Amino acid sequence: MTTVLRRTLHPLLGIALAAVAALLLAVVVVPLALGWVPLTVLSGSMEPTVPTGSQVVVAPLEGEDDAAGLSTGDVVTFMPRPDDPTLVTHRIVGVAVDDEGRRSFTTRGDANAAPDAAPVTATQLRGLVKYHVPWAGYAATLLDAEQKRGGVVLVAAALFGYALWQLVGAVRDRGRRTEEAADDLPAEVAEPMTPAEARTEALPVVPAAAGR
Known part of the structure; x- marks a missing residue:
């Protein structure tokens, strides 16, 4: 090449x-x-923050201990209905704590005008979104x-x-x-003369004396 x-x-x-x-x-x-777990977003409820077809990467959440670290503004993935494996990824817009210290979360999609109908409990949570890659979900499904x-x-x-x-x-x-630099050099380079050789060449030539 x-x-x-x-x-x-x-x-x-x-x-x-x-x-x-x-x-x-x-x-x-x-x-x-x-x-962490990569998941594909199939709806536009979180647009423009998370476009449809994005791949969200979530850190798994389990139980009240993990739920205690969540706050308003976090984007979470949860199971809305116990008999339906479909997952939803929405943002937490409110946090409530009952008398026994158990937390529940009000969620809403960024593209939705109103919050989700029912609060999300710790047992419904599946993951905290760490980052997303736009449109990567389309390739991931294949x-x-x-x-x-x-x-x-x-x-x-x-x-x-x-x-x-x-x-x-x-x-x-x-x-x-x-190689190109070597080709540009002169074919022969004269060797420098020693001082003695230089003096010899500088002496005048004296003609031989005729026979007496």
């Missing part, structure tokens, strides 16, 4: 690989490393866990190959520049 072509593809390929690597890091690697892990390995191999390609290209360019 020519130097010009490599220099043309270099920024484009680098940007593409970096974008894919960042996406997989956010929706696969970080959740796996921290025990891949299973094994395919996602395979994607991480593939991107890691691609990044390694890209770095190796750049290293080999840099070494070749350096070698080419060295």
